[in-house]
Amino acid sequence: MDTSHRTWAEPWKIKMVEPIRMTSRGERETAITEAGYNTFLLKADDVYIDLLTDSGTSAMSDRQWSALMLGDESYAGSKSFYKLVDAVHEVYGYEELIPTHQGRGAEHILSQILISDGDVVPGNMYFTTTRYHQERAGGRFVDVIIDEAHDPHSLHPFKGNIDMAKLRSVVDEYGAERVPYVSFETNVNMAGGQPVSMANLREVYEYCQPLGVLVMLDATRAAENAYFIQQREYGYQDRPISQILREMTSFSDGATVSSKKDNLVNIGGFLAVRDPKLARQARAMLVAFEGLHTYGGMSGRDMEALAVGIREMVDTDDHIRCRVGQVEYLGDALIKAGVPVIRPIGGHGVFLDAATILEHLPQDRFPAQALTAAIYVDSGVRGMERGIVSAGRDPETGENRHPGLELVRLTIPRRVYTQSHMDVTAESVIRVHERRESIGGLKFAYEPDTLRFFQARFEPVA
Numbered sequence: 001m002d003t004s005h006r007t008w009a010e011p012w013k014i015k016m017v018e019p020i021r022m023t024s025r026g027e028r029e030t031a032i033t034e035a036g037y038n039t040f041l042l043k044a045d046d047v048y049i050d051l052l053t054d055s056g057t058s059a060m061s062d063r064q065w066s067a068l069m070l071g072d073e074s075y076a077g078s079k080s081f082y083k084l085v086d087a088v089h090e091v092y093g094y095e096e097l098i099p100t101h102q103g104r105g106a107e108h109i110l111s112q113i114l115i116s117d118g119d120v121v122p123g124n125m126y127f128t129t130t131r132y133h134q135e136r137a138g139g140r141f142v143d144v145i146i147d148e149a150h151d152p153h154s155l156h157p158f159k160g161n162i163d164m165a166k167l168r169s170v171v172d173e174y175g176a177e178r179v180p181y182v183s184f185e186t187n188v189n190m191a192g193g194q195p196v197s198m199a200n201l202r203e204v205y206e207y208c209q210p211l212g213v214l215v216m217l218d219a220t221r222a223a224e225n226a227y228f229i230q231q232r233e234y235g236y237q238d239r240p241i242s243q244i245l246r247e248m249t250s251f252s253d254g255a256t257v258s259s260k261k262d263n264l265v266n267i268g269g270f271l272a273v274r275d276p277k278l279a280r281q282a283r284a285m286l287v288a289f290e291g292l293h294t295y296g297g298m299s300g301r302d303m304e305a306l307a308v309g310i311r312e313m314v315d316t317d318d319h320i321r322c323r324v325g326q327v328e329y330l331g332d333a334l335i336k337a338g339v340p341v342i343r344p345i346g347g348h349g350v351f352l353d354a355a356t357i358l359e360h361l362p363q364d365r366f367p368a369q370a371l372t373a374a375i376y377v378d379s380g381v382r383g384m385e386r387g388i389v390s391a392g393r394d395p396e397t398g399e400n401r402h403p404g405l406e407l408v409r410l411t412i413p414r415r416v417y418t419q420s421h422m423d424v425t426a427e428s429v430i431r432v433h434e435r436r437e438s439i440g441g442l443k444f445a446y447e448p449d450t451l452r453f454f455q456a457r458f459e460p461v462a
């Protein structure tokens with residue numbers, strides 16, 4: 001199709017709408033106080049534009065909704081399972097499918113079957129649930145992402161890349177037998193939705209293979225990563241996203257996927273591998289923790305909608321182009337207004353550099369948490385903290401980890417909001433940025449032991 005005459009305009013039209021509520025500033029002040037200044041604890045009804053996450057918040061297509069009716073709810077051997085196996089095989093290239101209720105279910109199983117006490121798992125920046133499962137299985141996560149990923153000002157086109165020297169030094173120090181796999185995330189979430197290059201995927205795989213170290217992708221946002229490869233890496237400009245994605249996964253032994261993102265469904269996920277022996281071990285865990293091997297954690301209808309979603313994700317490049325285009329539209333509006341954001345703009349959201357915006361607050365006063373709350377109070381736009389609160393405590397020392405990035409994430413759900421919603425969001429962030437000096441810090445009122453950001457409560461520091 002000739003797309004030269006338009007920008008990122010949507011390749012769909014709206015068939016059904018869901019009303020959302022506009023609230024007063026007073027109502028929002030009460031709501032955020034009751035929520036302990038944690039946007040995870042707000043009621044959705046008190047939110048106007050919900051940019052908490054792109055996870056499970058996508059709008060399904062008419063084809064996906066009609067696929068729900070075809071769900072085969074047989075306990076064993078459901079037709080819907082085999083459609084999902086075909087879709088994953090065709091789009092990602094993996095033969096063995098282990099369906100789970102969502103991404104962390106797949107991370108749990110993978111960690112339990114591959115990691116032994118004392119093992120080391122190198123990866124390109126942590127993700128909260130991924131690292132939690134690796135540690136729970138007795139492993140230690142070691143960050144081997146390139147330094148540029150921690151620098152909000154670096155314009156490196158592939159800030160998700162693994163630093164080969166860092167990876168080699170981990171393997172040299174502990175020995176390949178203590179490194180079960182490399183945890184390789186595509187479009188790295190915590191770095192700001194930053195991609196990895198095909199060259200880096202290839203180099204990591206070629207290094208690991210002879211050592212017997214597996215490469216397991218977190219392919220949750222791999223299609224968005226494929227789009228950036230098409231836009232930025234030499235030789236891929238004329239290749240469709242579907243082909244680029246298949247080439248990316250060819251440099252791996254398997255993947256965990258949260259289907260709540262790229263895959264355009266509201267719930268679901270999977271582990272996919274090539275090795276039938278590994279798949280057998282995974283299925284033994286699956287039947288204990290998720291469900292029988294032909295549904296895992298999903299109903300038949302969920303598997304139907306997922307099979308359609310996986311194909312829609314790569315059917316035409318227009319979908320991803322529009323999806324990332326909308327994110328860039330919001331990011332560009334903020335850059336133009338001088339608001340410090342992570343650049344380049346990532347695939348699934350715009351990440352505000354809270355450390356710079358609230359430079360009067362030390363990291364232990366939770367600047368990103370405070371900025372997230374201030375934006376909510378201003379306009380009802382709900383974002384999420386991705387900084388010191390999300391990073392949690394070191395399990396060995398009990399001390400707070402101090403991540404290099406202290407961010408507010410404004411995550412854009414797929415096919416849900418319009419350009420005017422992005423304008424409202426930009427106006428609010430710019431307004432809050434202008435009066436940033438009036439924003440005070442926070443302290444814990446309640447700190448959970450694990451994955452604390454989800455349920456922690458805070459109060460203002462006088």
Ligand code: F0G
Binds near residue numbers: 055103105259260
């Ligand atoms: N891996 C990545 C890169 C993720 O972003 C997520 C979830 C998961 C794994 C876990 O998947 O939620 O299906 O269990 N990210 C969500 C987010 C929660 O808001 O970024 P899940």
